[in-house]
Amino acid sequence: MVQCVGSRNDDHPYCSRICCSQAIKNALQLKEINPDTTVYVLYRDIRTYGFREDILYQKARKKGIIFMWYPDEKEPAVSVEHGKLLVKTTDHILGREFLFHPDALVLSTGIVPQDNRVLSQQLKVPLTQDSFYAEAHVKLRPVDFSADGIFLCGLAHSPRFLEESIVQAQAASARAATILSKKDIETKGNVAYVRSRNCGGCQLCVTVCPYDAITFDAEKNVAVVNEILCQGCGACSAICPSGTSQQHTFTKRQIVSMVDTCLE
Numbered sequence: 001m002v003q004c005v006g007s008r009n010d011d012h013p014y015c016s017r018i019c020c021s022q023a024i025k026n027a028l029q030l031k032e033i034n035p036d037t038t039v040y041v042l043y044r045d046i047r048t049y050g051f052r053e054d055i056l057y058q059k060a061r062k063k064g065i066i067f068m069w070y071p072d073e074k075e076p077a078v079s080v081e082h083g084k085l086l087v088k089t090t091d092h093i094l095g096r097e098f099l100f101h102p103d104a105l106v107l108s109t110g111i112v113p114q115d116n117r118v119l120s121q122q123l124k125v126p127l128t129q130d131s132f133y134a135e136a137h138v139k140l141r142p143v144d145f146s147a148d149g150i151f152l153c154g155l156a157h158s159p160r161f162l163e164e165s166i167v168q169a170q171a172a173s174a175r176a177a178t179i180l181s182k183k184d185i186e187t188k189g190n191v192a193y194v195r196s197r198n199c200g201g202c203q204l205c206v207t208v209c210p211y212d213a214i215t216f217d218a219e220k221n222v223a224v225v226n227e228i229l230c231q232g233c234g235a236c237s238a239i240c241p242s243g244t245s246q247q248h249t250f251t252k253r254q255i256v257s258m259v260d261t262c263l264e
């Protein structure tokens, strides 16, 4: 008897879906090698997303692989008795305890991210609540970051299968090629600029810029905007105490004029 146990890591509650599918794939493989093998899959939550519902989960049910759910508070207990593995679990439908002596016990571990905080701060790119990197837009910009010129793919984005990583890597490299193939790059129209003669050198704008687009020229005591990196968020213009940092298409005069028009 072989037993597969699907699991989830409580420190990272993100369910990767990958380990569920992999556990069932392994179970089917065992059945293929020896159809008389009895395979139990103990699970707390199981997902075989997309077409895998049919090609893995439904197929596994038809092949006689037995799925047993257990609740959070009643995790299976594993011990060794007289040199044999002993697994105890409770069948929630029958309300009875089940004991197994499996030949093998396979723990399907989920994929968890490493500590990505330092790199995400250095690159000024966001993380998801599960600490993987977050794309700019799930559907419209799936391999872009909101910061221009940085792309993501594979496990940096989320747990995924190899073929998914390959497709995403192809998409990311194609996106990068759209930049590398150009001789010149046009910036957005609404980038920030600093009128150097009025800059007080307080560096508040450097601190608030979420894209690291402003540096401080200590020699000239003035903030300098990198127009390629600037995303036109307006944070530097809003915080600048002297009104020196301004944004093209959103100058103070233009904004006041818009407000006046609205109030008329």
Ligand code: SF4
Pocket: 191, 192, 208, 209, 210, 211, 212, 213, 214, 225, 229, 230, 231, 232, 233, 234, 235, 236, 237, 247
């Ligand atoms: S507009 Fe936003 S991105 Fe551009 S320099 Fe100012 S704070 Fe940075």
Ligand code: SF4
Pocket: 194, 198, 199, 200, 201, 202, 203, 204, 205, 206, 222, 223, 239, 240, 241, 242, 243, 244, 245
């Ligand atoms: S916040 Fe304004 S005054 Fe201060 S460094 Fe930036 S541009 Fe200069």
